[in-house]
Amino acid sequence: MAALNRIQKIASHLDPPKPFKFKVALLGAAGGIGQPLSMLLKMSPYIAELSLYDVANTPGVAADVSHMSTAARVKGYLGPDQLPAALAGSNLVIIPAGVPRKPGMTRDDLFNINAGIVRTLAEAIAAHCPNAWVAIISNPVNSTVPIAAEVLQRAGVLNPARLFGVTTLDVVRAEAFLGEIVGADPRDVSVPVVGGHAGITILPLLSQARPPLPASVTAEQRKALMTRIQDAGTEVVQAKAGAGSATLSMAYAAARFADSCLRAMSGEGPVTEYAYVRSSAVQGLPYFSSPLRLGRSGVEEVLPLGPMDAMESENFEAMKAELLGSIKKGEEFVARGPAK
Ligand SMILES: NC(=O)C1=CN([C@@H]2O[C@H](COP(=O)(O)OP(=O)(O)OC[C@H]3O[C@@H](n4cnc5c(N)ncnc54)[C@H](O)[C@@H]3O)[C@@H](O)[C@H]2O)C=CC1
Ligand SMILES: O=C([O-])CC(=O)C(=O)O
Numbered sequence: 593m594a595a596l597n598r599i600q601k602i603a604s605h606l607d608p609p610k611p612f613k614f615k616v617a618l619l620g621a622a623g624g625i626g627q628p629l630s631m632l633l634k635m636s637p638y639i640a641e642l643s644l645y646d647v648a649n650t651p652g653v654a655a656d657v658s659h660m661s662t663a664a665r666v667k668g669y670l671g672p673d674q675l676p677a678a679l680a681g682s683n684l685v686i687i688p689a690g691v692p693r694k695p696g697m698t699r700d701d702l703f704n705i706n707a708g709i710v711r712t713l714a715e716a717i718a719a720h721c722p723n724a725w726v727a728i729i730s731n732p733v734n735s736t737v738p739i740a741a742e743v744l745q746r747a748g749v750l751n752p753a754r755l756f757g758v759t760t761l762d763v764v765r766a767e768a769f770l771g772e773i774v775g776a777d778p779r780d781v782s783v784p785v786v787g788g789h790a791g792i793t794i795l796p797l798l799s800q801a802r803p804p805l806p807a808s809v810t811a812e813q814r815k816a817l818m819t820r821i822q823d824a825g826t827e828v829v830q831a832k833a834g835a836g837s838a839t840l841s842m843a844y845a846a847a848r849f850a851d852s853c854l855r856a857m858s859g860e861g862p863v864t865e866y867a868y869v870r871s872s873a874v875q876g877l878p879y880f881s882s883p884l885r886l887g888r889s890g891v892e893e894v895l896p897l898g899p900m901d902a903m904e905s906e907n908f909e910a911m912k913a914e915l916l917g918s919i920k921k922g923e924e925f926v927a928r929g930p931a932k
Contacts, residue, residue: 613638613640613858614638614639614640614641614683614684614854614857615639615640615641615642615643615681615682615683615684616633616636616639616641616642616643616682616683616684616685616686616850616854617643617645617678617679617682617684617685617686617721617724618630618633618642618643618644618645618685618686618688619645619646619675619678619685619686619687619688619689619713620645620646620687620688620689620690620729620730621644621645621646621650621653621654621668622644622646622648622649622650622652622653623646623688623689623839624692624836624837624839625688625729625839625842625843625846626644626646626653626688626689627653627843628839628840628843628844629686629688629842629843629846629847630642630644630653630654630657630666631657631660631843632843632844632846632847633664633686633847633850634657634658634660634662634664634666635660635662636664636847636850636851636854637663638851638854638855638857638858639663639664639854640663640664640665641664641665641666641667641681642657642664642665642666642667643667643669643678643679643682644657644666644667644668644669644678645668645669645670645674645675645678645679646669646670646689647670647671647672648670650668650669650670651668651670653668654666654667654668655668672712675713675716675720676716676719676720679716679717679720679721679724680720680721681721682721682724683724683725683854683857684724684725684726684727684850684853684854684857685717685721685724685725685726685727686727686729686758686846686850687710687713687726687727687728687729687730688729688730688842688846689709689710689713689730690702690705690706690709690710690730690731691705691706692731692829692836692837692839693731693825693829693836693837694829694834694836695829695830695833695834697829698732698790698791699731699732699733699734699789699790699825700732700735700790700918700921702730702731702732703732703735703921703925706730706731706732706736707735707736707739707922707925708930709730710728710730710736710739710740711739711740711743711925711926711930713740714726714739714740714743714744715743715747717740717744718743718744718747718749719747722744722747722749723749723751723754724754725754725755725756725853725857725890726740726744726754726755726756727756727758727846727849727850727853727867728740728755728756728757728758729758729842729846731789731790732789732790732918733757733758733759733788733789733790733868734757734788734789734790734793734868734879734915734918734919734922735918735919735921735922735925736757736922737755737756737757737868737869737870737879737922738878738879738918738919738922738923738926739922739923739925739926740755741755741870741879742922742923742926742927743926746926751890752869752870752871752891753869753889753890753891753892754890754891755869755870756849756853756867756868756869757788757789757867757868757869757879757881758845758846758849758867758868759785759788759789759794759866759867759868759881760845760846760848760849760865760866760867761825761838761841761842761845761846762785762789762794762796762821762824762866762881763783763784763785763845763866764841764844764845764848765821765824765841766783766785766796766801766821767779767781767782767783769817769820769821769824770783770798770801770805770817773805773806773809773817774803774805774806776803780803781801781802781803782801782802783796783797783798783800783801783802784796784797784800784866784883784897784898785797785821785866785881786866786880786881786882786883786897787880787881787908787911787915788868788879788880788881788911788914788915788918789868789881790914790918791822791823791914792822792907792910792911792914793911793914793915793918794821794822795904795907795908795911796817796818796821796822797897797898797900797904798814798817798818798904799899799900799901799904800898800899805817811903814903815903818903818907824838825837825838828841849865849867852865852886853865853886856886856887856888856890857888858888859887859888861885861886861887861888861892862885862886862887862892863885863886863887864883864884864885864886864895865883865884865886866881866882866883866884867881867884868880868881869881869882869884869891869894871891871894872894873894873897874897874912876912876916877912877915877916877919878919879915879919880915882894882895882897883895883896883897
């Protein structure tokens, strides 16, 4: 027994427990993404307090998740009156609040409802946790991130190094699909995915994939893989046939993104992650998803996109007008002010 205790003591010294120190707020916690994401976040070794906010059903979700035997303390908050308390002291705020697509819709078709939701939530963040890192999942991401940025800027608290559009699901899908093709564990696969988060603005850089695509893959098959990654959200929307869009894979992707943020905040850097951020990576496009080096203070460096082959360069040029249009649409929405 004494020997076992000694071994346990040595082992815990070699692998010290993670600091359970951060408060993470999840806005939209009772939804299709919010519920499985609540569960995954409750398992994070970095989270001391998990704040679950929604306009419906949070007491049940919070009660359920709080019974998991992991360290994070869980609190549920319901409705706008409880939003300030949900946010106060948060280090990271994750936002999957808003409506999802149905078959036949584009992400931009969600703008009219989700733009107002993101604006309201960003106003509350500016007032109650202005230094938090903010990760936006709500679609259309290409516009909702500029909306949040404009709100935070008008409140005088914008830190572009801490505002992210979550595009991790595009990377996760690229890894899964390439893993299938090359017969590798997706965890050993890497594919940069840059640009934005809708249709052709999603640009997988297959020429930089590791392991590389086999030489036997034809240009046509390469193009088909690129298109599948770009349309993967629609693939799920159609398969769910009216019951929503990706929720489980999105929760997985968001948990992975949150883990990267919390590792970076903890100083366990350098952490490399992809996200849609305000940057000067591409001339004429104030927001772009790039590989990022994250550190304690947020984005410490926007990393280069790297070389593109002819097909990728063509797509890169083709996406620019659409991405800029979506950015401007978000910015103009905030400039117009609330509907009278
Ligand atoms: N960035 C990405 O890669 C992805 C983004 N999405 C987007 O995520 C969003 C959420 O999707 P789901 O969870 O499937 O939708 P859902 O409808 O299942 O859940 C949304 C939740 O947001 C809540 N909500 C609505 N208004 C709110 C407000 N003002 N404050 C707080 N909560 C509010 C609802 O009560 C609901 O619980 C959609 O806009 C969807 O398009 C979905 C998948 C991937
Ligand atoms: O496609 C949708 O509407 C949801 C989404 O963003 C995705 O799955 O990538």
